[in-house]
Amino acid sequence: xxxxxxxxxxxxxxxxxxxxxxxxxxxxxxxxxxxxxxxxxxxxxxxxxxxxxxxxxxxxxxxxxxxxxxxxxxxxxxxxxxxxxxxxxxxxxxxxxxxxxxxxxxxxxxxxxxxxxxxxxxxxxxxxxxxxxxxxxxxxxxxxxxxxxxxxxxxxxxxxxxxxxxxxxxxxxxxxxxxxxxxxxxxxxxxxxxxxxxxxxxxxxxxxxxxxxxxxxxxxxxxxxxxxxxxxxxxxxxxxxxxxxxxxxxxxxxxxxxxxxxxxxxxxxxxxxxxxxxxxxxxxxxxxxxx
Amino acid sequence: xxxxxxxxxxxxxxxxxxxxxxxxxxxxxxxxxxxxxxxxxxxxxxxxxxxxxxxxxxxxxxxxxxxxxxxxxxxxxxxxxxxxxxxxxxxxxxxxxxxxxxxxxxxxxxxxxxxxxxxxxxxxxxxxxxxxxxxxxxxxxxxxxxxxxxxxxxxxxxxxxxxxxxxxxxxxxxxxxxxxxxxxxxxxxxxxxxxxxxxxxxxxxxxxxxxxxxxxxxxxxxxxxxxxxxxxxxxxxxxxxxxxxxxxxxxxxxxxxxxxxxxxxxxxxxxxxxxxxxxxxxxxxxxxxxxxxxxxxxxxxxxxxxxxxxxxxxx
Numbered sequence: 007x008x009x010x011x012x013x014x015x016x017x018x019x020x021x022x023x024x025x026x027x028x029x030x031x032x033x034x035x036x037x038x039x040x041x042x043x044x045x046x047x048x049x050x051x052x053x054x055x056x057x058x059x060x061x062x063x064x065x066x067x068x069x070x071x072x073x074x075x076x077x078x079x080x081x082x083x084x085x086x087x088x089x090x091x092x093x094x095x096x097x098x099x100x101x102x103x104x105x106x107x108x109x110x111x112x113x114x115x116x117x118x119x120x121x122x123x124x125x126x127x128x129x130x131x132x133x134x135x136x137x138x139x140x141x142x143x144x145x146x147x148x149x150x151x152x153x154x155x156x157x158x159x160x161x162x163x164x165x166x167x168x169x170x171x172x173x174x175x176x177x178x179x180x181x182x183x184x185x186x187x188x189x190x191x192x193x194x195x196x197x198x199x200x201x202x203x204x205x206x207x208x209x210x211x212x213x214x215x216x217x218x219x220x221x222x223x224x225x226x227x228x229x230x231x232x233x234x235x236x237x238x239x240x241x242x243x244x245x246x247x248x249x250x251x252x253x254x255x256x257x258x259x260x261x262x263x264x265x266x267x268x269x270x271x272x273x274x275x276x277x278x279x280x281x282x283x284x285x286x287x288x289x290x291x292x293x294x295x296x297x
Numbered sequence: 298x299x300x301x302x303x304x305x306x307x308x309x310x311x312x313x314x315x316x317x318x319x320x321x322x323x324x325x326x327x328x329x330x331x332x333x334x335x336x337x338x339x340x341x342x343x344x345x346x347x348x349x350x351x352x353x354x355x356x357x358x359x360x361x362x363x364x365x366x367x368x369x370x371x372x373x374x375x376x377x378x379x380x381x382x383x384x385x386x387x388x389x390x391x392x393x394x395x396x397x398x399x400x401x402x403x404x405x406x407x408x409x410x411x412x413x414x415x416x417x418x419x420x421x422x423x424x425x426x427x428x429x430x431x432x433x434x435x436x437x438x439x440x441x442x443x444x445x446x447x448x449x450x451x452x453x454x455x456x457x458x459x460x461x462x463x464x465x466x467x468x469x470x471x472x473x474x475x476x477x478x479x480x481x482x483x484x485x486x487x488x489x490x491x492x493x494x495x496x497x498x499x500x501x502x503x504x505x506x507x508x509x510x511x512x513x514x515x516x517x518x519x520x521x522x523x524x525x526x527x528x529x530x531x532x533x534x535x536x537x538x539x540x541x542x543x544x545x546x547x548x549x550x551x552x553x554x555x556x557x558x559x560x561x562x563x564x565x566x567x568x569x570x571x572x573x574x575x576x577x578x579x580x581x582x583x584x585x586x587x588x589x590x591x592x593x594x595x596x597x598x599x600x601x602x603x604x605x606x607x608x609x610x611x612x
Contacts (some may be wrong), residue, residue, distance in 0.1 A: 022323030023474040024298065025358030031367025031398040040396035044382070047389040123347055123380040124390070124437065128397045130346040130363040153305040253371065296348040 034138060037129050041142035045112070054108045055150045059157065060096030061104075069093040070165035078167065087168045088179040092256060094162035094169075098187045098241035101154055102194040102251075103219055105147045109198030110211035112143050115205045126297045136203065136292050140285070143199055144192055151191040155184050186255040186270065192283045194219070194251075200281070204286030218280070223248050240265055250276040298322060299344060299445060299475060303353035306339050313339040315500035316353065321478055321493075323444070326471045328491030328508070329480035332587050334496040338376065339450050344478075345374045357445055369398045373438030374447040378430035383423035387414055387433050390422060394437050399438065408436040411463075427454025433445045435463070445476040452486060464490045484580040488512075498587050511582050517554045522547040522571035529567040533558065549575065 045051045073090060116122035129135040156174065163171045173180045173269070197218070202211040223246050230239040243249055244265060254273035301323040306314040314336040318489050321327045329337050344355050347364045354361065358370055365371045383392050391405045393515050397422045409418045412432040417425065423431065431454055438446060448467070452460045460483075467490050470475045481487050487494070494511055496504040504511060523546060530540050530548055538552040550558065555572050577585075 021474050021545075022298075022476075023444040024323060025365070025371035026367075027358050027360040027365045027371065027477075029365075029367045029370055031370050031441070033399070036397045036399050043389070043393045043396055047385045047393070048382075049384055115384075119382045120377055120379045122392075123377055124394060126347055127345050127374055127376075128369055128379075130361075130365070197527050243601075258531040275483050294349075297491045 019098070028084070029038050032129060032131075033049045034134055037134055037138035038142050039130070041138045042145070045142055045146050048112075048115070050111055050115070050193045051108055051146065053144075054104050057152050058097075058101045058150055060155035063157045063161055065097035065100065066094035067161045067165065069096055070162040070169075074165055074167075086184060087170070087173055087177060090166055090169050091162060091173065091180045092183055093158065095183070095255070096253075097154065097158060098151075098191055101151055101191045101217075103216060105150065105191060105195045106198035108147065108192030109143055109195040109213050110202035110215060111208055112139060112199060112203040114206060114208040114211055115199050118208065122297055132293050133289070134290055140196060140199055144196060145194040146194050148188070151188050155188055159184070160256070182270075183255055184275070189274070190251045190255055190277060193277050196283045197284055200286070200288040204284055204291050217245050220248070222246050224273045244268065245276060247280050250280065255282075298359075299355065299357050299478060300359075301340070301344075301353070303356050304340065304343060304350055305352045306336075306343060306348060307351045310498050314343065314350075317497070317502050318353075319495055319502060319505055320580075321476050323476045324471055324474050325492040326467050326477040326479060328487045328494045329478060329516075330484075330487060330494060330495070330583055331480075331497030331586075334499075335499055335587075336500040338449050339476070340497070341374070341376055341447050341480065344447060345372060345376065347376070355501065356361040367398055367441070368442035369394065369400060369443065371441075371443055372445045372447060372451075373441060373443040375431070375434040375438045375451050376449045378427060378434050381422045381430065381433060385428075386419050386421055387425070389420040389434075391418075391440065392432065393435060394547055395440055398441060400440055402593070404440060408439045408550070411439065412436040428456060432454055432459065435466070443475070446470055448477075448479045449480065450480055452481060452483060460486060463505050484578065484583055488579040496583065496586050504586050508579070511586075512577060512579065517576075518549060518551045519553065519555050519558055520547065520549050520571060520573040520574040520575055521558060521569065523562065523567045523569050525567040527567070528565055529562055529569075530562050531568075532565045537569070547571070 028038055028041070070090070070093075075078045089151070089212055113122075116125060125135060126132065159169075159174045160171065163169045163173070167179075170176070174184065190195075194215075198215045201206070201214050205211050205214065212266055223243070226239060226246055230236070233239050250268070250273045253268045254270055272285065300513055301317055301319050303312055303316050303318055305312070305316045307424070319338070329340070333339050339348060340355070342351055344357065344362060346361065357365070362368060362372060388405065388409065392402065392410065395402070395405050405522070409415055412435055414429065414432050415434060419430050422430070422433070425443070431451060435448075435451065438448070448463075448551075451463050455463060464486065467477050467479055479487075479490060480488075488508065491508050493507050494504065495502060518541075521529065526546055526548055530542075532549060532554060533540065535552075538550065540553075541549040543549060559569065559572060
């Protein structure tokens with residue numbers, strides 16, 4: 007039923023310019039390029055990316071230097087290239103928290119500044135907007151992480167004997183470990199993005215991310231210790247996020263004492279689930295809540 | 298065209314918009330008035346999909362805003378001067394919005410020039426004044442050359458030149474056949490800009506009429522000054538006519554037009570020194586309309602002005 011409308015008077019007016027809902031213009035590609043422009047204009051994105059690169063390379067250099075100075079030629083010298091390359095990837099933990107924080111900030115700074123209202127007005131299809139943000143963020147951090155891995159590998163290869171410069175592609179074990187590390191960082195960034203979308207708070211999102219990355223493992227380890235290594239605590243420890251990352255990047259050579267490590271695909275699936283939960287919850291919240 | 302049908306929005310126990318219906322047509326400026334908290338901004342946010350209606354609908358061109366395939370070309374909205382990232386420059390902000398619809402950089406430069414932001418476009422927005430932010434918001438709204446413009450308090454923070462510019466812009470856009478929907482607290486500004494007014498009070502429409510009709514709502518009021526005041530007052534007395542004595546030589550009369558008063562004065566031989574049609578200002582009408590609907594009321598001021606209210610304007 008059409009309710010009674012208060013209709014404006016139809017006095018003499020110029021020929022109307024009418025909004026055409028079917029006019030083309032907004033595309034997913036356009037939304038993605040808009041989000042990339044936003045990231046490029048965000049000083050925090052550059053600062054966090056540069057810190058990630060520098061820290062990653064410094065940590066890789068330190069690990070390689072320590073090996074060369076103190077281990078090479080001793081009884082601890084296993085000369086295992088994969089193990090050395092893996093130690094060179096210790097900087098990826100910094101990448102997870104730093105770029106993960108960027109994932110949180112990508113959306114929360116829009117809420118804090120109010121610019122989310124401009125974003126939603128320009129792209130009112132909220133799923134499209136959120137997907138464009140996630141894709142742009144993933145692309146940005148994928149490039150930064152790939153650069154960090156490549157530079158770290160070059161540093162490790164330059165300093166140590168066992169790791170060769172071409173091992174990044176020639177050694178399947180090393181290439182797989184690098185790919186898994188790269189994927190773990192990008193997925194962690196998306197997890198941060200999901201937390202930011204859900205919580206709409208920079209502090210809340212970053213703290214929650216730090217808790218998932220660092221605190222849960224400590225808490226579960228304490229619990230494991232208190233319960234004298236109860237099976238259920240071991241299971242929780244194995245399914246905890248950073249433990250899954252360890253099992254994923256090290257191809258099943260997890261550090262779980264007395265437990266069969268998960269296969270790489272299982273650990274990867276676990277990481278995907280950890281990432282999907284906050285992303286989906288954030289997406290649902292973004293669709294339903296007012297901006 | 299913007300159409301609201303039984304539009305309602307609740308935030309918890311608070312009803313911000315209470316089942317309103319209206320239709321805005323192209324080719325005119327529709328002013329949106331109401332006290333603080335009456336639901337103006339909420340209605341505009343609902344129009345562009347920032348908030349979800351609790352019930353009812355609001356459509357633009359027959360479809361909800363989110364279903365438009367090129368929303369920036371359909372609607373230009375300035376809802377909040379602060380809806381920008383302070384770390385970006387004005388130009389970056391516009392380019393980010395333009396990229397969503399593949400609008401050219403040339404158009405970005407055009408709207409920068411149109412809004413007078415050339416000198417500030419390369420500066421970070423955190424250094425902008427409120428007025429510059431308003432101009433940037435308007436530049437963003439004009440990017441897609443839209444058919445519908447929605448401005449929420451567009452002159453806040455603008456200097457007199459900026460206020461005049463916004464007024465002319467709104468009038469020009471309406472003259473081109475676009476739908477222009479403007480909210481403002483500045484009655485004088487609205488009186489000069491709007492063709493049609495919608496007045497909200499506590500989330501409900503309390504008036505929806507052409508501006509002139511609202512101004513004339515209290516009938517013909519005329520100030521008469523004559524040496525034979527009592528004689529003329531007697532001659533004009535009739536049902537539907539109200540006479541208010543002012544002083545020994547003057548009175549205010551409602552319900553008779555000036556021409557009839559002059560004719561009657563001639564008949565009774567009264568010498569008239571003044572015969573002035575009185576017009577209520579928009580502010581008077583607004584206060585009359587919204588008196589019962591004000592949610593946040595200021596405390597009383599014990600000043601000379603409060604004791605002797607300013608009289609109505611004469612043309």
